Amino acid sequence: MNAAVLDMPEIKVTAGMASQQDWLKCDDIFSMKVLSVDEQRHSVEVLFKVKGGYRSGPHKHTCETHTMLLQGKVTNHTIGCTFGPGDYCYQGLDDVHDEEFVEDTIVYASYRGYQDKLVEFYDENGQPSNQFTVADFIKNLRI
Numbered sequence: 001m002n003a004a005v006l007d008m009p010e011i012k013v014t015a016g017m018a019s020q021q022d023w024l025k026c027d028d029i030f031s032m033k034v035l036s037v038d039e040q041r042h043s044v045e046v047l048f049k050v051k052g053g054y055r056s057g058p059h060k061h062t063c064e065t066h067t068m069l070l071q072g073k074v075t076n077h078t079i080g081c082t083f084g085p086g087d088y089c090y091q092g093l094d095d096v097h098d099e100e101f102v103e104d105t106i107v108y109a110s111y112r113g114y115q116d117k118l119v120e121f122y123d124e125n126g127q128p129s130n131q132f133t134v135a136d137f138i139k140n141l142r143i
Helices: 134-139
Strands: 004-007 011-014 030-038 043-050 059-061 063-071 074-076 081-083 088-091 095-097 099-101 105-113 117-122 128-133
Touching: 030 134, 043 134, 059 063, 063 117, 105 117, 128 134
Parallel strands: none
Antiparallel strands: 004 011, 011 030, 030 043, 043 105, 059 095, 059 117, 063 088, 063 105, 074 081, 074 099, 117 128
């Protein structure tokens, strides 16, 4: 059941039946299920499925991010810690880090921002190369 339980101009929430929703394939590495978006508060709740072997490279969360690993393993190379199922991680505003998805992983992420841009990725020269925005998640919300 993919019915919307709330669909106001600034807040969009899917039904609590994420287990019955199809994964939206973004590319060969990422799939997602967007659970809710509050455009006015720049907040997003999402499930990510990431293929093992992917390494993010340096990127910055321009928001507060809460994550819970549901399946798989992720190594944060910046702090030298590997997270597994059931582990929680908080990434503060402007936290720059580099993560490697050691195996196929499913993670719940909650973004709480102050602007449309939530995550900024950098190239090998340290220049911005890509980003996740609230608008990106809105267009991928299936209600």
